Amino acid sequence: MxxxxxxxxxxxxxxxxxxxxxxxxxxxxxxxxxxxxxxxxxxxxxxxxVVPNSLPFQISLQRRSFGGFSQSCGGSILNENTILDAAHCVDGVTDLTIFRVVAGEHSLSVVSGLEQNRDVSGYLMHPDYDTSTSSNDIALIYLASPLDLSVPSAKAVxxxxxxxxxxxxxxxxxxxxxxxxxxxxxxxxxxxxxxxxxxxxxxxxxxxxxxxxxxxxxxxxxxxxxxxxxxxxxxxxxxxxxxxxxxxxxxxxxxxxxxxxxxxxxxxxxxxxxxxxxxxxxxxxxx
CATH class of the missing domain: 2.40.10.10 (Trypsin-like serine proteases)
Structure with a gap:
């Protein structure tokens, strides 16, 4: 117990x-x-x-807390509408407004002007994700609006x-x-x-x-x-x-x-x- x-x-x-x-x-x-x-x-x-924005596919998946948004998980850009992530980063979340995806991020405390903040419209975990074994720990996160991938600071992996x-x-x-x-x-x-x-x-x-x-x-x-x-x-x-x-x-x-x-x-x-x-x-x- x-x-x-x-x-x-x-x-x-x-x-x-x-x-x-x-x-x-x-x-x-x-x-x-x-x-x-x-x-x-x-x-x-x-x-x-890393050299700032030298890994343009990397995103910060952030969660809203009492003091605003804070770092929760990483992730990578699959395309302008979708982030590749781990299932355990989104498992059990029903209120999508707690999430924010930030592309073009480097310093969490300094705004460079290259950041692209996006709300999350949904996610899909692998149907066979198993929390007891961590098998199939993969998910896709869908963005409420597309990223601009024409800029050097945000690119698909x-x-x-x-x-x-x-x-x-x-x-x-x-x-x-x-x-x-x-x-x-x-x-x-x-x-x-x-x-x-x-x-x-x-x-x-x-x-x-x-x-x-x-x-x-x-x-x-x-x-x-x-x-x-x-x-x-x-x-x-x-x-x-x-x-x-x-x-x-x-x-x-x-x-x-x-x-x-x-x-x-x-x-x-x-x-x-x-x-x-x-x-x-x-x-x-x-x-």
């Missing part, structure tokens, strides 16, 4: 204060088992600030090759970006950060999580990146954002930030939704 109360309290805190959200990337059963550490002690999740379940080989260096938490204090970054992380094979990722979950918790539709020596990773608040190769208008998105145990821990790679697995679904449902 105490574990259920704790879980309910954590969900309530995450919803009420999305700028300090601690639940993204963390399956509920890990909280119930008590086998987690939210952010490693004294460990900076080793990103660096490229999808991976149209081959079934394309999986970047282990060791491939990819990049993940976002405004998520950066230290044990759990503060959201004010500016957009990115960090390079190597792809980890599904077999190695399954082995890493074997002591926490049932055997083979990594589905074929998931992608892992990070791991030893640790110190670099996506974290809470980065959920829904892109894992990609290349940069700028040439970037190709391979993953969507989904879940993990803690952040930047050498023993536990970050787990991402594998975009190539869902190309048909994305193309069939994009706005």
């Amino acid at each position: 105490n574990k259920i109360i704790l879980l309910a309290a954590l969900f309530a805190c995450a919803y009420a204060a999305p700028q300090r959200m601690v639940l993204p990337r963390l399956p509920a059963k890990v909280i119930l088992n008590g086998k987690y550490q939210l952010i490693p002690e004294d460990k900076i999740v080793g990103g660096s600030e 490229n999808m991976p090759p149209p081959t079934s379940e394309f999986d970047p080989p282990a060791g491939t260096i990819t990049t993940v970006s976002g405004w998520g938490t950066t230290s044990s204090g759990g503060s959201i970054s004010n500016v957009l950060l990115s960090v390079d992380v190597p792809i980890v094979s599904d077999s190695d990722c399954n082995a890493a999580y074997a002591g926490v979950f049932d055997p083979n918790p990594i589905f074929p539709s998931m992608l892992c990146a990070g791991g030893p020596p640790g110190g670099v990773d996506s974290c809470q608040g980065d959920s829904g954002g892109p894992l990609f190769t290349g940069t700028g208008a040439d970037a190709v998105q391979h993953g969507i930030v989904s879940w993990g145990i803690g952040c930047a821990q050498a023993a536990y790679p970050g787990v991402y939704t594998q975009v190539s697995y869902y190309l048909d679904w994305i193309m069939a449902n994009r706005g």
Whole structure:
């Protein structure tokens, strides 16, 4: 009973204060088992600030709170009407007015004039999204008015090759970006950060999580990146954002930030939704 109360309290805190959200990337059963550490002690999740608007596909998904809108999740521009995101970033939301999508964002506290703020008209989660396993953690967010993609600060991201379940080989260096938490204090970054992380094979990722979950918790539709020596990773608040190769208008998105145990821990790679697995679904449902 105490574990259920704790879980309910954590969900309530995450919803009420999305700028300090601690639940993204963390399956509920890990909280119930008590086998987690939210952010490693004294460990900076080793990103660096990107050149402003050099990742024009990156968006900030923000939620309205008492003080206005605050960073909740990342996301990427699929086209002028649609954002590619994680299902857990929108799951359970019935009041769409709490959401705001900001393209062309860099500093959360400074208005550059390049920002495009858009209301959300709807969203579509994958019909097989499972909160207990975080499988099929993918969603499309539909905008109330189209983005202007003729400007350099807002561009659609490229999808991976149209081959079934394309999986970047282990060791491939990819990049993940976002405004998520950066230290044990759990503060959201004010500016957009990115960090390079190597792809980890599904077999190695399954082995890493074997002591926490049932055997083979990594589905074929998931992608892992990070791991030893640790110190670099996506974290809470980065959920829904892109894992990609290349940069700028040439970037190709391979993953969507989904879940993990803690952040930047050498023993536990970050787990991402594998975009190539869902190309048909994305193309069939994009706005």
